[in-house]
Amino acid sequence: MARYTGPVCKLCRREGVKLFLKGEKCLTNCTLERRNTRPGQHGGSRQRKLSGYGAQLREKQKIRRTYGVLERQFRRHYNEALRRPGRTGENLLQILEMRLDNLVYRLGFADSRAQARQLVSHGHFEVNGRKTDIPSFVAKPGDVIAVRERSKSLEYFKTRALQLSQKAVPGWLSLDIANMSGRVLSLPSRTDLELPFEEQMVVEYYQVR
Numbered sequence: 001m002a003r004y005t006g007p008v009c010k011l012c013r014r015e016g017v018k019l020f021l022k023g024e025k026c027l028t029n030c031t032l033e034r035r036n037t038r039p040g041q042h043g044g045s046r047q048r049k050l051s052g053y054g055a056q057l058r059e060k061q062k063i064r065r066t067y068g069v070l071e072r073q074f075r076r077h078y079n080e081a082l083r084r085p086g087r088t089g090e091n092l093l094q095i096l097e098m099r100l101d102n103l104v105y106r107l108g109f110a111d112s113r114a115q116a117r118q119l120v121s122h123g124h125f126e127v128n129g130r131k132t133d134i135p136s137f138v139a140k141p142g143d144v145i146a147v148r149e150r151s152k153s154l155e156y157f158k159t160r161a162l163q164l165s166q167k168a169v170p171g172w173l174s175l176d177i178a179n180m181s182g183r184v185l186s187l188p189s190r191t192d193l194e195l196p197f198e199e200q201m202v203v204e205y206y207q208v209r
Contacts, residue, residue, distance in 0.1 A: 056205035063197050067096045068113045073136060078206055089199030090190045097188050100127065101135035103145050107175055107182040108167030109160060124151040139184050146181030 050058065064074045081091035096102060101117040104125060110116035117135040119125065126132060126148050127139060139145065147157055161180060169175045172188045 053205070053208070056201045059198050059201040060205050063093075063096070063199065063202060066113075066197075067099070067102060068117060069096070069136075075206075078202070088203045092202065093190070093193060093195065093197070093199055094187050095138060097193065098139050098184070099135065100125070100132060100137040100139060100145065103139055103173070103182070103184065106170055106173060107145065108164050108169065109147065109157075109180075124148055124154075124157075141184050141186050143184045144181055145184070146179065152180055 060074075064071065069077070077095045078088075078092055081088050081095055084091045097106070101113055101120050104110050104116035104120055105113045109125075110119055120135045121133055123131055123133045124147060126146055127137065128144055129146075131148060151157055157180065161177065164175065164177045167175075169182070170188065170192060172184070172186045172192055173182055174185055175182045
């Protein structure tokens with residue numbers, strides 16, 4: 001399973017915005033607030049104005065790093081979005097949001113997408129009653145994501161069950177705290193997501209390559 005294993009706070013500093021890669025820690029102990037410079041030896045020097053291509057690249061990197069997806073997989077998601085009818089940028093965000101690791105995060109079973117990815121890969125979740133340990137699995141409307149019965153007895157999920165009532169779940173998902181499960185009600189619209197991304201710049205980035 002390929003994944004980024006380096007310091008994630010450097011990614012936020014490189015993009016100049018909070019990507020919320022460490023969950024609640026990003027709200028209480030954010031490195032970007034203390035060191036608002038790019039990482040590296042020359043990070044504190046004056047940054048040159050980005051070209052059009054540079055701005056597109058940075059936007060692509062911002063989205064890719066937020067969802068914890070490496071380049072090859074991100075390009076595969078983009079190609080799938082391109083084949084679907086409708087706006088390619090919105091399709092791309094929908095695919096990323098419907099990934100199993102992201103759904104586990106959105107439902108409140110994990111504090112970050114990285115943590116959700118680890119929980120999924122360790123086999124703690126099932127989709128429609130079948131064990132699924134592939135974080136990149138893309139769900140569909142109507143699918144039910146649930147903590148496996150054998151995992152509910154773990155201390156982590158016992159504690160998480162008590163915290164779920166305080167978690168806000170997006171309107172396109174429903175959460176059943178008693179059964180530690182959630183259902184995908186529909187594909188999220190662009191207005192539902194409220195993400196600070198300019199996904200059209202990602203489309204333009206790949207169109208010129």
